[in-house]
Amino acid sequence: MPRRRRLRRVVTPPGFKGYKPYGSNRESAGYIELLYEEYESLKLADYDLMNHLEASKLMGVSRATFARIYESARRKIAKALVESKEIRSVYGNALMDKNWYVCDECFVRFTIPPRHRHRHCPMCRSERIELVNQL
Amino acid sequence: MKTVITATGNELSSLFDKRFGRAGWFCVLDSETGKTQFHKNENKDAQGGAGTKTVEYMVELGVTKVISGDFGPKAKDLLDKFNIQMVIIQDDELSIDDIIRKIK
Structure with a gap:
């Protein structure tokens, strides 16, 4: 093996x-x-x-x-x-x-530090975000 | 909450700088007052460790979010450790003003 x-x-x-x-x-x-x-x-x-x-x-x-x-x-x-x-x-x-996210609306990439509560795009506040790792 | 945007100059009309540790200026935006302040990057032409020193500076300023074009591996690790959010924008034709208007 x-x-x-x-x-x-x-x-x-x-x-x-x-x-x-x-x-x-x-x-x-x-x-x-x-x-x-x-x-x-x-x-x-x-x-x-x-x-x-x-x-x-x-x-x-x-x-x-x-x-x-x-x-x-x-x-x-x-x-x-x-x-x-x-x-x-x-x-x-x-x-x-690292866990990188990408926004489906404005295509900005970002991280969400553990202490952050909101899970939306930091630029356009869209909630349509996706983990890049799963791309 | 303070946000840093890397800039090529010290005016709102200046273009966004895609580099983090070797950016020309840092624009600090206070989201509560809406005021901006420009700080010169002293590590711009450093021999090495520009990213690391810049992260230390960010921590000193009490920043919670950094908007730039790319982060080096060392800077990434440190920013993560200090719970600072990293935002990567690929478009380098934006001015600081454009970005501030977007995040408001």
């Missing part, structure tokens, strides 16, 4: 549900699924410019595992670009860092 997969800590989930190529001559080339942890690894290494050791600590995995997740992310994105495939963000084996 394989060893159980540790959950990877993700600070903020991707702000999109997917990317689609446009102007491609093929009708549908299919899609690839980019996992939350893959998106996070790419963000930490190439956007926040962290080294792999720091990034792996932040995600709660070993350096080697981080490198594997990161490699898989790069390969998937390269595949999507070359084969003009759609990219979809998929939950994967992620553990969300």
